[in-house]
Amino acid sequence: MFQKFELAHGVKLYVRPTEQFKTINISFKWKQPIAVQDAAIRAVLANILQYSNEMYPTNSEFRKRVDELYGAVLYFDTTKKGNNHIFSLNAETVNDAYLSNEKVVDEVISLLSTVIYKPLLVNGKFVESIVKREKEQVIERIQSMYDDKTRYAQQRLLENIRPNHPASISANGTVPAVQAVTSDQLIEMHSKLLNDDELSIYIVGDLDVNDIKGKIESYFPFTNRKDKVQAKHDTQKVVQNKEFLHEIQEMKQGKLHIAYHTPITFFSEEFPIMQMTNGIFGGFAHSKIFMNVREKESMAYYASSNYSSMYGLIFVLAGIDSNLQEKAVQLIDEQLKVMQAGEITDLEINQTRSMLKNQLKEALDSARAQIEIYDQYKELNENFTVEEWFEKWSNVTKDQIQQMATKIEKEFVYFLSGKDGADNE
Template sequence: MFQQFELAQGVKLYVRPTEQFKTINISFKWKQQLTEEQAAIRAVLANVLQYSNAEYETNADFRKRLDDLYGAVLYFDTGKKGAHHIFSLNAETVNDAYLSNEKVVDEVFNLLHTVLFKPRLVDGKFVDSIVTREKDQVVERIQSMYDDKTRYAQQRLLENIRPNHPASISANGTVKAVKAVTNEQLVAMHQTILTEDNLSIYIVGDVNVEEIKEKIASHFPFTARSKELSNDVQAANASTENGFLHEIQDMKQGKLHTAYRTPITFFSEEFPVMQMTNGILGGFSHSKIFMNVREKESMAYYASSSYASLYGLIFVLAGIDANLQEKAVKLIDEQLKTMQEGNITDLEINQTKSMLSNQLKEAMDSARAQIEIYDQYKELNESFTVEDWVAKWSTVTKEQISQMAQKIEKEFVYFLSGKEGEGNE
């Protein structure tokens, strides 16, 4: 899927030459162990680098330069993947091949070099007013979660089942951690990213591979880094008893979030089988939870499950009226039990195989999605292809799915509702 090159120890280049797109997508991904403090520093740094550099006095000037380059896109971002925090720099530009006598791609590489290697510094520090402003922006981003009750409920569930664990640590850190970030920490983190973090560089587009390698080498003189990162996510001390927490806020629709644990993770040989199992449980509109909880019983405004494979967790989310909490929990439990007993139809299996396959194939229509999918699956096999993975689903049997369902154990129920639901506590 991607051609691979090691530019230096810990620095890899992945190129996918394809005529599928008229643009070229570029992504730098720096990886570091995930901690609350480091996540906060990196989230603020991403903002600071995005909005200030030594060559363009204002962000408006920088944006105008991007517009002049046929609307090129360039942005920093942060995220997390398992036990790792991902700091990324992304760009999309029109391919020179579709222009007459212009070299836009080189100009975009120059801008990438500028934002990365030429930040705006005063006496060796970032501008204090910019740091303060961007810290406030990250704080606002974190606090916005409280206005999205589904996100809030999911975070509260994670905090209860996996406190101080990568599963519950936000890629932005916490409000407290962000407010504590110092200018000196930002400068130090910038150097860490440039010289220490494991780095993967992705290029997707109609490109000459050798020319791209030369452009990367000339614009980005990254040196070797020796830091080895483990993919292992720390084991959680999960309770053997089912937990339950009901919290009340001023709201109408209840948010029912249930966590299940499983020993099957992204790195397990049985991972494709668990993908199928989750799909039948609640991953799609033909799934047991959707059909029985939402459609048949009309008990939920929405109902679905998701598989957080890097943490070995399955989540079932449902929007319900507060007085239906106990009935909904019981009905959801019944869907899993039905699968554990082997009550799975050929239609459910075939529909799930089809949905998973189409989902993955449709993602290939986006260059950005190609990068994200390969960035994850290359951890299993750097020769990953969509066709090979679809073939894994095609051989999954009813018996395997039932056995997978038996490895799913309920761990915690979190319910967020308005005051009318207090009686269910």
């Protein structure tokens, strides 16, 4: 799918030449183990680099330059993947082949080099007014979670089941962590990006592989990285003092979030089987949770499950009336029990297999998604192909799904509702 080159120790370039797109997509991904304070520093740094640099010191000048490049798109982002924090710089530009006598790709790559290597500094530090402004922006982003009750409920669930663990650490850090960010920390983090972080660069488009490789090597003088010991975080269930928490806010619809533990993770050989199992449990509109909890019993406004494979966790999310919490939990539990008893139809298996395949096919219609999918699956196999994964799902049997269901264990129930709801136990 992608051709791989090592530009320096710890710096890899992945190129996918394809006529599928008229644009060229570029993504730089710097990776380091996630920690609350570092996540906050990196989130603020991403914002600062997004809006100004030495060559274009104001946001308006910078945006004007980007717009001059035939509407090129350029943005920073911070996310997390498993135990790692990912600091990304992404760009999309029109292919030179569709322009007359223009070298826009070179201009865009040059601009990417500028925003990485030449930030706007005064006396060796970031401009204090800009630092202050971008800290406020990141804090607003964190606080916006409180307005989205589904996101808030999921975060509260994670904080209870995996405290001080990558699963519950936000890619933006916390409000106190952002408030504590200093200019010196930002300078130090910027240096780590340039010299220490493991870096993967992805390029997708109709291009000459050796030509684009040469451009990257010309504009980016990468240094060798030292090998790092990755922090290990086990997937074992955390011993809880209680397994149910009910919190109350001013709201109408209740948010029911249930966590299930499983020893199967993204790196397990049985991962494709768990993908199928979750799909039948609650992953799609034909799933047992959706059909029985939402459709048959009309007990939920929405109901589904998702498999967080990096952490060995399955989450069930349902929007319900406050007085239905106990009934809903019981009915959701029943769906897992019937799967454990082997009540799984060929139709459910075939529909789930088709949905997983269609999801992957549709995602690959986007260059950005091709990058994200390969960035994840290359951890298993750098020669990853879609056909290989289709075959894995095709080989999953009913007995394997039944056995997989027995490895799913309910861990914690979190319920967020208005005043009319279950008692906190």
